[in-house]
Structures are given as C-alpha cells and as structure tokens.
Amino acid sequence: MIKVTGLEFTYxxxxxxxADISIDLSFDDDEHITAIVGPxxxxxxxxxxxxxxxxxxGQGSIEIDGTPAISMSEAQFRSKVGVVFQNLNLFPHLNVLDNLTLAPVEVAGMDKKDAERQAMAMLERVGVGNLARSYPSQLSGGQAQRVAIARSLVLKPDYLLLDEPTSALDINTTNALAELLEDLHGSTNFIIVTHDIPFVRKVAKRAVLIQGGRVVSHDRVEEVMRLFLQ
Ligand SMILES: Nc1ncnc2c1ncn2[C@@H]1O[C@H](COP(=O)(O)OP(=O)(O)OP(=O)(O)O)[C@@H](O)[C@H]1O
Ligand SMILES: [Mg+2]
Structure with missing residues (x-):
C-alpha cells in the first residue's frame, strides 16, 4: 500500500x-490499477x-508498504516505485537494449549478460523484442512508450506510476497498452494519471478525483466519473 498523509506542495x-492530499492506495489480486483523474x-x-x-x-508523508519513503535509500526506493513520465526520458544515445540494462548493471550491479537476457525477455513481453537494437529516435510514440514501461519493469517495482500514458497514442495503440497493463497483473501495480476516460473505464476499477490539490473522491470508477463528468 502507498499511504499518503497531509501532503502539501508549493512551487x-x-x-x-x-493543498492537502491524504489517500491510501491499496491493491489486491483483483485490482492492480488505480487511475488518478482531475481537471x-x-x-x-x-x-x-x-x-x-x-x-x-513541504508537509506530509508518504509510506510505501509501511516504510516512510524518505527513510529509504535511493536503491531501495527505486526497487519499490518506478515511474514513466510523459516525455519518457529514454537515453537518446543508447539503443533500446542498453536503455534497459543500464540501471540493472550500473545501479544494481547485475551481470551484463544476465541483464541483457532479462531485458530481452521484458521487451518480448511488451511486444517490442524486434526493436532491441533500435535507437529511441527511430521509435514511434507507442513503441517508445512500451520501451519506457519495459525499462521500468526490469527493476521489478511493486508500484509503477504512469503520467498520461495514452496522450501520444492512437486508439489501436491505446487498446494494446490497455491489454499490456492487464497482462502485467501480478507483476506490478499501476497508478495512472490520465485524461483518457474510455481508457480509465477499460483498465481501472478504482479511481481518485483530484481538484485544486485535494482529493475529492476515491471510489469505484463509475462513482468517480459521475462526479468528474457532471
Ligand atoms: N514547474 C512549475 N512551476 C510553477 N508552477 C507549476 C509548475 N508545474 C506545475 N505548476 C502549477 O501547479 C499546479 C498543478 O500542476 P500539475 O502539473 O501538477 O497539474 P496536472 O493536474 O498534472 O495538470 P494537467 O492535467 O494539465 O497535466 C498548476 O497550477 C500549475 O500551474
Ligand atoms: Mg499533468
């Protein structure tokens, strides 16, 4: 569970x-995806x-499975929580395979050959095994999205945060991403920020509505949508 208490952030x-965010994001066998929506x-x-x-x-705390996030080492934290931001942050000078092996080898000290085997398996799993030797600039938006998700998944996070994962995708690629997230049930839990309401309805059972820096609702998707879309 990710437990957020009294979180405040001012630029x-x-x-x-x-303003004041308190929320418990818990996951179980039936629910591995929570959406965060809001204006x-x-x-x-x-x-x-x-x-x-x-x-x-500025204020407040975040606990990951009972441990305060601020008390965790960088390596410990990154092994629990992964994130894929909208700009994906793939390393442009490295090919796809090297993008996936960099952190396991350099940060986690994994053997390079093992890291490559693991990376190839993950690329196959997310459907882009054929792109291992391509560079980020050669990928489509949907392909780059999958590579970025695979790069996070090789670190085996318990929670993976995705910001607007469908914003650059067409309907077919969006549906493929929805299937991928469903397939990853059991591998990780997802917290997804998105404006894509059909996508939320497809993948998530629970959602959080945020307005003005506060949680307005945390409920089943249809309940949250009723408030959000009214
Ligand atoms: N780097 C920044 N410096 C100053 N203010 C910022 C910065 N980034 C965001 N803000 C402000 O903080 C508030 C929240 O922004 P945030 O990007 O978290 O919203 P969001 O819900 O993700 O919006 P969107 O749906 O448009 O992506 C907004 O008022 C925004 O103008
Ligand atoms: Mg945003």
Whole structure:
C-alpha cells in the first residue's frame, strides 16, 4: 500500500499545487490499477512527482508498504516505485537494449549478460523484442512508450506510476497498452494519471478525483466519473 498523509506542495513562485492530499492506495489480486483523474492544473503530475520522490513535499508523508519513503535509500526506493513520465526520458544515445540494462548493471550491479537476457525477455513481453537494437529516435510514440514501461519493469517495482500514458497514442495503440497493463497483473501495480476516460473505464476499477490539490473522491470508477463528468 502507498499511504499518503497531509501532503502539501508549493512551487517556488508561490503556487500551491497540492493543498492537502491524504489517500491510501491499496491493491489486491483483483485490482492492480488505480487511475488518478482531475481537471488540468489540479495537481496530478505534481502528486506523481512527489510519490516518485522527484519533488520533496513541504508537509506530509508518504509510506510505501509501511516504510516512510524518505527513510529509504535511493536503491531501495527505486526497487519499490518506478515511474514513466510523459516525455519518457529514454537515453537518446543508447539503443533500446542498453536503455534497459543500464540501471540493472550500473545501479544494481547485475551481470551484463544476465541483464541483457532479462531485458530481452521484458521487451518480448511488451511486444517490442524486434526493436532491441533500435535507437529511441527511430521509435514511434507507442513503441517508445512500451520501451519506457519495459525499462521500468526490469527493476521489478511493486508500484509503477504512469503520467498520461495514452496522450501520444492512437486508439489501436491505446487498446494494446490497455491489454499490456492487464497482462502485467501480478507483476506490478499501476497508478495512472490520465485524461483518457474510455481508457480509465477499460483498465481501472478504482479511481481518485483530484481538484485544486485535494482529493475529492476515491471510489469505484463509475462513482468517480459521475462526479468528474457532471
Ligand atoms: N514547474 C512549475 N512551476 C510553477 N508552477 C507549476 C509548475 N508545474 C506545475 N505548476 C502549477 O501547479 C499546479 C498543478 O500542476 P500539475 O502539473 O501538477 O497539474 P496536472 O493536474 O498534472 O495538470 P494537467 O492535467 O494539465 O497535466 C498548476 O497550477 C500549475 O500551474
Ligand atoms: Mg499533468
């Protein structure tokens, strides 16, 4: 479970993006995906950045499976929580395979050959095994999205945060991503920020509605949509 208590975040220019967020994000055998929705500017990306430890909240705390996030070492934290932001952040000078082996080899100290075997298996699993030797600039948006997700998954996080994963995808690629996330049931739990309501309805059972940096609802998807779309 990810437990967020009294989270507050204000940007240096004085804009308070997160006013007071308290929420328990728990997952079980039937529910491995939670969506976070809300109007533009409501604080969704800022919340993900705090959950990923890329921003330090002004107040409040985040616990990952009972351990305060701030007390975890970088390696310990990254083995629990992965994140794929909208710009994907693939390393442009490395091919796809090397993008996937860099952290396991350099950070986790994995043997290079083992890391390559694991990376190939993950690329196959997300359907882009044929692209291992391609460079990020040679990939389509959907292919790059899969590579970025695979790169996070090789670190075997318990939670994977995705920010607007379908924003650059057409309907077929979006449906393929939905299937991929469903297939990954049992591998990891997903927290997905998105404006794509049909996608939310397809993949998530529970959702969180954020408005003005506060949680307005955390409920079954249809309940949350009723509030959001009214
Ligand atoms: N780098 C920044 N500096 C100052 N203010 C920022 C910065 N990034 C975001 N904000 C402000 O913080 C608030 C929340 O922004 P955030 O990006 O978290 O919203 P969001 O819900 O992800 O929006 P969207 O749906 O448009 O992606 C907004 O008022 C925004 O203007
Ligand atoms: Mg955003």
């Amino acid at each position: 240096p220019d004085g804009i308070t993006a997160l 533009s500017g409501s604080g969704k990306t800022t919340l993900l950045q705090c959950l990923a430890r890329f921003k330090t909240p």
